[in-house]
């Protein structure tokens with residue numbers, strides 16, 4: 001099933017008919033199986049710093065949130081987390097942080113080189129909007145992938161919730177194209193149910209994903225954080241897109257249909273609004289990746305992007321339960337690096 005028109009996407013988003021939605025899920029699940037298979041790839045997420053110079057209106061890490069204790073991992077702590085990911089059989093580490101200039105270009109470069117040399121794990125970076133020079137240096141150092149969500153494709157909404165830094169206007173779409181030119185596997189995505197976001201906006205987000213054809217796509221519900229401007233009173237505008245699990249799953253299925261070869265995680269945010277079944281639901285509606293947290297246990301509670309984040313303490317127990325749950329679904333845990341099928345197909349096309 002190739003492509004969906006804008007009108008079809010919008011119609012699906014408006015549908016509440018249980019039978020129709022069951023059919024949507026089955027179509028997305030079949031497409032997932034056909035294009036990326038039954039393996040669920042696990043990525044070890046390392047949250048290396050919660051310092052952030054930005055003031056995004058939804059995120060608990062925003063600079064002006066003075067109530068949060070800030071930390072930056074040492075090189076040795078990051079390497080220890082990477083070794084933990086390796087010992088659990090993961091093929092990838094995801095190095096994530098707030099937008100933190102304290103993580104200097106050279107420090108990150110050396111870190112990437114060391115992880116690659118010591119573990120051979122694939123390295124995904126998610127360090128925010130960084131300069132073209134840094135992105136090029138890190139790619140050269142051996143980073144394989146980069147995640148940067150566009151959050152919403154609606155320009156005025158984006159600008160309202162992302163105050164720019166004085167020095168540089170924010171243009172994430174330009175950065176995503178740059179990442180692709182540099183040879184990264186490129187990942188992006190959005191939040192679902194941002195105050196002021198409509199189903200039309202979500203339709204545009206999905207159509208933008210179809211156009212960008214990312215190698216990885218992360219999506220999750222907007223979760224209000226009380227210490228942020230969007231976490232206070234949520235004004236209910238008419239046509240507001242819900243930040244519900246059902247809406248996230250619908251979007252997930254549609255995204256699988258328009259970007260069938262992408263790696264798509266069942267995200268922590270989805271699991272956080274449904275701790276019992278969120279991961280499984282994601283995997284049944286089109287997802288093929290999960291990103292378990294391997295950060296040092298003592299810092300996890302400080303990486304509070306939103307409240308109620310799951311897997312704040314455990315690692316081994318969570319891992320074992322996850323493997324069991326994946327197998328009980330008739331799926332298997334991914335082996336190897338789990339490179340994006342979309343990326344590999346593009347590479348092949350290029351030669």
Ligand code: 5AD
Pocket residue numbers: 058059060149151190191220221222223224225269305306
């Ligand atoms: N609710 C849900 N997701 C959030 N993110 C940041 N803040 C929130 C929130 N309050 C997401 C953004 C960001 C990713 C790392 O976390 O989409 O890209």
